[in-house]
């Protein structure tokens with residue numbers, strides 16, 4: 395957390411403010427006993443909760459109030475103003491709450507409320523329908539979020555989280571950003587400490603790769619031959635980086651980036667490297683480029699497209715991102731591919747040869763669905779799920795990068811690779827495992843960070859026929875709306891966080907009914 399964010403600012407809310415100073419629908423940051431507090435008004439109701447998001451301490455007063463929730467401007471976490479609960483990822487921990495007192499036309503924020511205890515035990519009829527155990531395959535965004543939510547909802551039967559990784563669930567987006575740049579400590583990277591899993595009796599097993607699923611007998615078999623029965627199964631195996639099949643691509647200078655181990659290896663190599671070549675001008679490739687520039691390496695980026703990110707973000711944002719990287723010293727070789735790697739030397743399709751101490755390949759990922767395919771589950775360039783995230787097999791759910799689901803916003807069956815979507819799908823799948831029948835209807839959201847510029851994107855536009863640009867992308871202050879037949883499908887913003895939240899809230903209103 396930055397020191398500025400932690401410093402109390404605004405009025406002393408314990409001393410009181412005039413009711414007129416906070417309009418209906420407004421939020422105000424102040425402080426009480428040295429703690430940053432958000433005061434929010436909805437009609438005649440007033441709420442006081444912690445002012446900083448429990449994800450990465452985003453300033454909630456700069457977010458958006460929707461109904462009785464507040465949405466964080468940075469990565470769109472959503473909290474209940476009534477209870478402080480983090481109702482939607484990427485935050486998991488609740489906000490503290492304070493008692494609010496109105497005296498005539500004055501409002502006072504009084505004592506801090508004790509943290510809400512566990513939710514009341516669900517009715518016996520609901521518990522009776524719960525599965526005898528839940529096994530989650532995949533210790534990433536979706537798997538972690540599902541395990542956390544099962545316990546938060548009071549599920550008290552065995553939960554096993556099987557992960558092929560050697561590290562506990564980690565903040566994967568950070569692996570190409572601050573951690574790689576050297577500005578985030580390693581202690582920030584695990585989503586939770588080992589105590590978290592112990593306290594909640596989540597049986598987290600690392601280096602535990604599942605080799606087979608037997609849907610008929612509700613059993614999974616691990617690579618080491620051990621078998622585990624399940625009542626309900628969640629598949630959250632994520633995606634694997636596409637490996638380039640070209641001569642020399644297995645050279646020791648070549649790296650891919652998916653796991654903490656991968657990021658550590660790049661950090662170690664960057665320690666002695668002076669030059670880096672990034673193959674792939676995608677989000678990950680460019681974030682890696684930015685982080686390696688922060689480590690003062692000379693960075694070249696090769697990609698087949700005419701403009702970076704154009705396929706997802708359109709030409710205008712693609713150009714803005716390119717300009718930003720060039721300003722920071724990145725050299726692009728676009729419209730080209732790498733045809734050969736020999737030791738530290740890469741040959742480009744245009745004939746140029748580039749020598750680099752470190753080569754990072756970021757040319758996309760493939761959903762890890764081999765396990766599901768072998769078990770006979772329906773697949774379609776991803777694992778097919780219904781609106782409740784259930785696969786074609788009873789009792790088996792899927793979430794995250796592998797899942798292709800019916801998106802009520804675009805009207806298409808889509809699969810995305812977004813951190814927050816994976817976590818929210820994990821949460822919805824967990825509720826459905828508990829019998830809630832909750833449709834997954836969240837508006838897709840992702841962000842990407844390049845130097846100090848963060849791009850937020852809500853919605854999903856695989857294709858569009860027009861864009862509307864507001865503000866100035868060149869000045870890092872703008873909005874691009876992607877339209878089809880006049881209907882907004884997606885909105886990308888730079889430094890316009892509230893507009894991004896407003897676009898998300900607007901899209902939520904127009905989701906096709908379930």
Ligand SMILES: Cc1cc2nc3c(=O)[nH]c(=O)nc-3n(C[C@H](O)[C@H](O)[C@H](O)COP(=O)(O)OP(=O)(O)OC[C@H]3O[C@@H](n4cnc5c(N)ncnc54)[C@H](O)[C@@H]3O)c2cc1C
Nearest residue numbers: 532533534535536558559604632794795811812813816840
């Ligand atoms: C470096 C990097 C930066 C990113 N930055 C962003 C960003 O800024 N914004 C954004 O929205 N998204 C970002 N993403 C994408 C985001 O991280 C993914 O969309 C998200 O992690 C998907 O979650 P998941 O749970 O589906 O898969 P993962 O988080 O990949 O987790 C999959 C888990 O499954 C395990 N597994 C796989 N097969 C098996 C098996 N057979 N048995 C047991 N376990 C298995 C893996 O070991 C892993 O633990 C980034 C991704 C990377 C790699």
Ligand code: FES
Nearest residue numbers: 447449450452466
């Ligand atoms: S800081 Fe609030 S969602 Fe990330």
